[in-house]
Amino acid sequence: MHPKPPHHPRRTRLAKGFAATAVALAALAFAAPASAAPAAEVTPEAIDEYVSDLYEASGVPGLSVVVTRGDEIVHAAGYGHDSNGDEVTADTPFRVASVSKSFTAMAVMVLAEEGAIALDEPVAAQLPEFAMADERAAEITVRQLLNQTSGFSDTTIDIVELDDAASLEDYVSRLADDQLAADPGTSWEYANPNFNVAARLVEVASGQPFEEFMQERVFAPLGMEHSATRDEIVDPALGYNSLFGAWIPREEEPGFLDNSGSGGIITSAADMGQWLISQNGQGTQLVSEEGLAAMHTPTEIQDYGMGWSVESDGTLAHSGNLSTFNAVEWIDPETGYGIAAMTNGAGLTDIAWSTLEGLSALVGGETPPEPGNGRQLFELVLAVLSVAAIALGVIAVVRSRRWAQKRAGRPAWRIGLRLLPALAPVALFLAYPSLVSLISGGRTVTWQGTLYFALPFTVTLFIGALAGAAVVIARLIRLRSVGSAA
Template identity: 55%
Template sequence: MERTPLTRHLTAALLALGLATAGLAPAAAGARAAEPGLPAAPTPEAIDTYLADLTEASGVPGLSAVVTHDDRVVHAAGYGHDADGSPVTADTPMRVASVTKSFTATAVMILAEDGRIDLDGPVTDQLPELRMADPRVDEITVRQLLDQTSGLADTSVDVADLAEATSRTDYVARLHDDALATDPGTTYAYCNVNFDVAARLVEVASGRPFGDFLAERVFGPLGMSGSATRDDVVRPADGYTSLFGWWVPREEPRWFDDTGSAGVITTAADLGPWLISQTGHGRRLVPDADLDAMHTPSAVGEYGLGWHTEDDGTRWHSGFVMTYRAVEWIDPATGYGIAVLTNGAGLTDVTRTALDGLVALTRGEAPVPPAGSPTLDLGLAAVLLASAALGVVGVLRAPRWATRRAGRACWATGLRLAWLVLPALVLALLPALATFLTGGRTFPWPSLLYFGLPVVLVLLVAALAGLAVLGARLRALLRGLPRTLSRRRPVGSAA
């Protein structure tokens, strides 16, 4: 389930404690005059200044963004640098992770319009290879895959096993011993499996590899020449992760290409015509009715077909993988579209900050001035150093501590020692705690060791410090035990 504000705050608290234009020319300098009664349209200069200031203030290595309005690109540019020092531009490819889901949904809608996919027909009738250890799999419709009400959930499938798949066919086959969490159509649960199965359905229905189908029916018609689903076709910029505010270049783990949930590599410039099409302008990929269906939430959740929906009529999708973050946003009512991409992923999300500021500009409001966000990084670094220092002090003072505890009740001493195991316990349970606090999303260790590396290191140091103090205190208690016993002997007892 998408995180509620409370869940986001709880997640942040836990982490702190222990833890994406060919064929369209950019708009000329100077924005179109605002219509009577509407806020002034943001100028390219205002957008550029805001994004440049944000990139500098946040320290993120590279950021690119595009703002569209109706059938034109208002501004598309890049800021910062790649790992080799080359500047990031609007044409710098980056992974957009779960933003891919809106592309996969569009591919399915195109095939549905072609009569090759039945949106409301059972998936297993159209993809017979899909088998699960749950008879309810035969009830899942294609629409339910796209609005994430299929009953598939991270908690009911073996995500770690699926991550080892070598192809989409292998991926679907690995579901044979998994089950559904709920009856299809009754509950919304965000789960990548929905869109990876949908991508395999696209292949079967079209007779083409998923990435090739996107290239022919989505990227090609929109002029997205810098987009692909395989890094041997389009190589993305090198990615970074943040370590206490210091951005470190890191290579992404390998997985099979063309994933329907997170495989798209694209550029800010390419996302211009995509956003224009999604707001109902420019080159159309699907009819208006299909576009409306994609942007309409299901009966049991706030997710449409590959898009999150908001009560104010706006639609969005974010995404992150190990070293990239991205977000896309459209307002069909005003015709504005925004996408922001970064080649850095950490505990804070600069793309969402950028989106908030750009949305404010489209509404004639002043965005919050960009500012550095060292609080979390500095706080975690401080906790790490404090944990290490307290560990050293605790070990050195263990004999004195043991002396003070001599003669006191064993249960009281036990309680004093038990809390020292807490950091190690939290570290061991971190993936499970992250899953709980995010409403069932799975965060395996490889993922946590990228974007969550500072949290893992803080917990590791705290765990080692706690265990070291525990060991030192137990050793001191045992050494002092004979003296304690001798003091407790009755007067006149035998030596």
């Protein structure tokens, strides 16, 4: 069975918000064509053929994948290039964003089984520096952080302030003036602070910097030689954003990223293979069978374990989305299969997730969907709309004198009504981040954030707003000129 999208990873939810906004405003949708071809045999060659076709159809700069079964890597490879022009291989490091959460959960579980962390005791008792402007914060347990049932929420925590944190210790200190959105343990909400507080707890409980603990106790034992939490250790090339079909290499969006427990992991397809094998209970084990099961068990509140979404068919998945990178991990404990896909290009379509959909169908004996070019089609339509907005704006400005002459002497309210259509795109653009935040379930969306993976949509809205503003200004100037002449 195909896995469902993991529940509310940061960029996945925001992407849905942008997509929903686009549909509502432009009534544009593209359905992936169904495939009638027979299911291919699950061999390295079959996997490579499917991913190669998907890579070519997607147009993404670089893509890396790994498929595991039991204690073996069935196929690990890279496709395309990075921003340095180097060929992507199975060892090319990529940022994996929120896929990091399952790694942070593992670090906590390692220490919990050693008795250094108590999962069901308050965080504040084990991390004295943790405090909030909400007395309920003293009740949050470590398990609730990892299950995302702590009460943390983007709606009550200043996420923008946290983006400037210089360390995990600094990050935790900045929570001091924030509130909870719910009593701990009563509701589920996806929030990055959960795993950054957990990462700081790892530092305090182990007496090591987070990056050192991850290297010595997680990466090294699993043989993950191209993995780290800081780009000073494993330096990935730049990721990309797409603008009307052209991929542009860009620095990652400024903010707290390196060494974070919520999204700082950098790794490769080959290394992810070792991780997936271990997560399926094979190969090297970092914790007990009971500890691994606890991380894969959902709560009664939400089908989310500890850094893993637990699907109805028994599979587990988690996606990761930064401003210029996408990633996803998936395991099927029943069959022993594991899949990870990573891209160095982030656009309105998540190619990593599309890769997972196809590969999970392939290993499940089903026919994968034919690789499509929905991103290119959607961005082409946005480009056409942008050109149309410019053309219509120019025409309206040129005809503004005629417009003013026809309406000279009319009541101001009637003139205002006639200007509303041109003002609509301006109002929409000004409300843009707030609208997407609302559609995305309350996740914080900044203006800066709209200039990355949603760049084509943002540019189209901006051009529409600029054209509308120019038309309104031209018409008002002409009205005043006509009135003065009269």
